[in-house]
Amino acid sequence: MALNGGADGACENWELTKDMLLEEQSPRKSPKRAVLSLLPSSPPRAVVLLALLLALSFVFLMILILVNIQRVSAMREELERAQLQDKQSHTTAWHNLSEVRRALDTQLSAELQEIHSRLLNVSREVEDVQQKMMQCRAECGKELRDRVRALEERDVLQPALQQLDELRQEQSHISTLLSTALEETQNLTGMFCTRCPAGWQQFDKTCYYFSTEGKSWVEARAACSMLGAQLAIINSELENKFLANNIMEIRAFWLGLSDMQREGDWEWLDGQSLSISFWRKGEPNNVGQHGEDCATISSSGLWNDVTCTSHEAWVCERSC
Template sequence: MEEHAYSVEFPKFPRRRRQCCQRGTLLALLGLVTTAMWAGLLTLLLLWHWETVQKLKQLEKTAAQNDLETVQKLKQLEKTAAQNVSQVSKDLERHKGEQVAQESQAAKMSQSMEKIQDEQNRMKSQDSELSRNLNGLREDLSDLQSQGLNERRAALHTLDRLQEEVAKLWIELRVSNGSTCNTCPDDWVHFQKKCYYFGEGPKRWIQARFACSKLHGRLVSIHSQEEQDFLTRHANKKGSWIGLRDLNIEGEFVWMDQNPLDYSNWQPGEPNNGGQGEDCVMMRASGHWNDAFCGSYLDGWVCDRLVTC
């Protein structure tokens, strides 16, 4: 049996027709998509509008509540302000009264201050007068004290001289009666009617004077060439302080025993009060005298005192 191949042939549409169908389909799909997008967008807009309306309603409600609270607060503030204004008015009136009282008090205080100032000026005037009187009294007292001290010093010097003269007369009386009057303390040297102590060790003039006082003597007073020769032989060869000075009046030299300067043995050209002022007298190794600065240190100093019988 022969087999015959049967083939079914479909009608063939032209190519241009197929392309038109495809384009229509695409346009339809695009329209659907566009419609869907617009529908979604419209839905979103409606939702947004609804939410916005809800929020606006909520805001209006909240605003109404806030307005009510604000009105209440404003009313409360107005009430408080009115009370404060009333209180301030009262305080202002009270302060005005106090200010008037203070002004009156200030006027009284000003008058009192003027009186006090007048009194102070009067007291200052009296104080100035009292100060002048007091200064005058002080000057008078100082003059009296100075005069009293000078008189006392002069009296003491006179008393010392009288005591020394009495002692000398007593010695002469004892000698005339056959007594031997040549006794001196240990370490003292006898010459004529006096005892001499030749001190050694660096001292200023005032220190030498006090040292002699402790030994119950005084810095030596020289009244003759014989006494000077004796002292020259025994005194320190580096120089010694003696009891001559012009501390009170420049150029007016005075002995410690208050006797006048009846003998002198000045070095040629001395005294010259040279340097920083020379008011005390020293004896050189040669025996000559020289005025020197009282604060200088000398290795020797000579004391004298009367002998005892």
């Protein structure tokens, strides 16, 4: 019995010890279970928040894109409207310029016809004066020679000889005056240019022809030669302004100027070097694979170097 009692006591002690160990271990395991219980619920909530933020960012981005698209569309419409207005203004301006040019051409044509008629009358009067002076010179010279011959035939004294010398001096003086008058009338005749062909424009003592088609520089030079003229050579600022005023269209006209012989050494067709020039800013620049060796003039009066094979209009000039 004593042995059974000891065995029962030992079993009870073992049970108590086991319970105590289980109680000590149970608190240590409870925090882990709490953490593990939180883990499954946390990730879905964070994913939802992240998705919400992404959705809001996407909506905001789309709003910005739509606003920018609207702004770009408005700016494009405004630009197209401005371009249309600019084109209309340009068209209107050229139409007005054409009307002004037509009115000026009509007015100038009438005035030029009147001036031409007056110049013809003046030219006829000058020719009549020349003929009368020539006739007077011949008659007066004959009369003076007859008087001198008559005085020489007479055997008169000193007064007659003195009179003879005076007559000779008078004859010489009259001849000088007549020669001077003839030269002045010839110069006066040269000042009036009344023989420009139809379709040619007159400036000073030179006639100019403005083509309406395009040719290369060499072909334009040949065309002027067939008309008994040459490509225009500019010798003064007034002549340059005259050519520019007769170029109303947006195009260029060949001049008789090139540097074909030596690059950069620009010469006129008559061999003269440049004494004055009216190059556009940055010109001549000789750009392109084949270079630019021939000169043109535009309605602004400025020159430009162009490839000689380009097809441009041209200006011929010839004397009256």
